[in-house]
Amino acid sequence: MSFKTLRKFVKHSVAVAALSSAAIVAHSPAHAQGDLLVAPTRVILDGSRGTEVILSNIGSEEATYRIGLELRRMLENGRLVPVERTDANSSEEAALGMIRYAPRRITLPPGQPQAVRLAARPGADLADGEYRVHMSFKAIPRPREVTASDQPAEGVSIQLIPIYGVTIPIIVRQGRVEAQVAINQPSIVQGETGPEFAMSISRAGDSSTYGVLSVTRPGDDEPILLLRGLAVYPELNERQVRVRLTPEQAAKFNGQVRIEYREMPDAGGGLIAAVDSFLG
Amino acid sequence: MNKTIRFSAASIAMFAAIGMGSVAHADTATADATAEILDALVLNNDGGSLDFGTMVVSGGGVVTLAADGTLTCSDPDIVCSGTTGVAGFSVEGTANKAVTINLPTGSVELRHPSYTPATSAQHAIELSTFTxxxxxxxxxEVTLDGAGDATFDVGGTITLDGSEEAGQFDGTFDVSVEYS
Incomplete structure (x- = not known):
């Protein structure tokens, strides 16, 4: 099975309204060299078993990708903020030290996937708990030759190339870790673009939680809201959840509802927390 | 500008699973076929690089290219011309999930081909405030729609001191996405 991502480039025809003496700057077309796919988007390592993450070049040209480890912390609203290594706490330092992975640099022709192998090697005296780093996959832009035609005779032009990529959490569970979770204050609020479903999840313990949030009306088979892949990391005791609603969804959000936060189906689908609530 | 033939999240997942070489074993005549479904996250750079066009600089000032493509070039000593463009990205993944976008929080230095540390005033431009x-x-942050798609654009602000030498200044900046 294969699929192709076809790209058509319309040249940035630079119609420079030439200033009296300013030269015309011809920019090279924007080739999306380095577009990428990463799967899975979350890895849990427990025990010494390793795993693989697939990186695929879905761009139109050969590209080189660099694979690295970074740190992120989750804010109350669910956003992940980067943390410099110099600001790492002891748990983050331990996480950086125990992840082994290879290769760290991959050159792939278009359409070609490759596996990155990874494993955790926790030290013998590592305290029980959950340790996390974020693995980044980034395309390295090809060095571009500066030609004479790129240089305007007068004036300043700027070429700013993005180095772009995907990061995924790598979670190491050492020993027995648990979390206690509750769903609080479900409500409908007015967001910037319309009605939103809002609630908060409170969490205690050493473990993160990850799963599916569903809102169901009694008697309905299908949930009126389904949010897959909702994570609450151990650095948070409370996470806010906001989901934009379509008008059709919003109309159903009144009266009695059951809100459930369950593990992902492939992790067993066990109930993490649930609440029956009256909205509207 | 760029057209991508869209593919569904399911096909991404299938592709990834097959890429891993997972095989559905048929042990008996009635065995179920199984396929591992993996969530994938895709980032495409559709809109190329961040391009401020050409500026003729006779004094200091600030030029801002907003993420919606609006160019603000109002300092009298800077004349802007040419095509400008924001860096556009598309994300594909799981429907209705929020994706954090990480942009540089500090500033990025753009360098002239004849840059040396001694000539950094003429040969370096600072770009700050990525938006x-x-x-x-x-x-x-962007939330993927019901089909698992979203797009976002990146703009920025450059500060010129008026002594920049004519020429093309090059630099790079980091953009990454992750499920929130």
């Missing part, structure tokens, strides 16, 4: 067209409560 995203899509933002959540406290920073760049």
């Amino acid at each position: 995203s067209s899509e933002n959540g409560g406290t920073g760049p």
